[in-house]
Amino acid sequence: ETGVTQTPRHLVMGMTNKKSLKCEQHLGHNAMYWYKQSAKKPLELMFVYSLEERVENNSVPSRFSPECPNSSHLFLHLHTLQPEDSALYLCASSQGVGQTTYEQYFGPGTRLTVT
Amino acid sequence: QKEVEQNSGPLSVPEGAIASLNCTYSDRGSQSFFWYRQYSGKSPELIMFIYSNGDKEDGRFTAQLNKASQYVSLLIRDSQPSDSATYLCAVNAGNTPLVFGKGTRLSVIA
Numbered sequence: 384e385t386g387v388t389q390t391p392r393h394l395v396m397g398m399t400n401k402k403s404l405k406c407e408q409h410l411g412h413n414a415m416y417w418y419k420q421s422a423k424k425p426l427e428l429m430f431v432y433s434l435e436e437r438v439e440n441n442s443v444p445s446r447f448s449p450e451c452p453n454s455s456h457l458f459l460h461l462h463t464l465q466p467e468d469s470a471l472y473l474c475a476s477s478q479g480v481g482q483t484t485y486e487q488y489f490g491p492g493t494r495l496t497v498t
Numbered sequence: 499q500k501e502v503e504q505n506s507g508p509l510s511v512p513e514g515a516i517a518s519l520n521c522t523y524s525d526r527g528s529q530s531f532f533w534y535r536q537y538s539g540k541s542p543e544l545i546m547f548i549y550s551n552g553d554k555e556d557g558r559f560t561a562q563l564n565k566a567s568q569y570v571s572l573l574i575r576d577s578q579p580s581d582s583a584t585y586l587c588a589v590n591a592g593n594t595p596l597v598f599g600k601g602t603r604l605s606v607i608a
Binding site: 385414416424426428431439471485489490492494 | 530532534539540541542543544547586588590594595596598599600601
């Protein structure tokens with residue numbers, strides 16, 4: 384256990400559904416991240432939050448909407464997804480962003496399948 | 499554009515041998531370097547980090563950093579089948595989140 388939890392662990396949704404992924408960290412960290420990992424592809428950074436402010440948005444389609452209500456919780460709201468959005472969605476946290484020694488700790492991920 | 503390059507593999511080594519995984523990076527300002535292990539279907543797990551030139555040992559793992567040549571490597575001594583996984587190199591240049599490589603798939607053959 385890394386101190387980062389994600390729910391649900393598996394999600395199957397249709398293209399017209401709306402769902403949310405949840406991430407919670409118990410490490411006292413100030414930065415949280417969403418990554419997408421597709422089969423046989425590298426990690427793709429989606430969003431970064433530092434002290435509940437979004438500091439990075441890597442050209443992610445608007446059908447993905449992040450929310451960070453406090454430094455311990457991070458959500459990813461999903462709507463009208465496409466089959467190519469099927470992937471492992473990983474949440475991570477770190478002590479902060481902008482210092483060289485800040486390693487990231489990952490949650491177990493949510494395996495998303497869009498039908 | 500900051501880049502982190504890794505050979506995708508697979509790298510196959512016999513059980514008990516030394517596995518050597520390499521990573522190069524483009525940003526000379528990079529200051530900290532991380533190795534993650536990812537088993538199939540699981541999330542990445544931090545196994546080592548290194549900040550200074552030279553070697554850093556932790557059990558069977560040794561990280562080696564050469565900033566002049568812009569490469570970092572991970573050696574796994576006495577490789578075990580349980581070491582079979584994808585190893586991700588990640589680099590931090592200060593004001594940005596970690597930049598990850600694509601990973602090298604290691605297969606340890608019993």
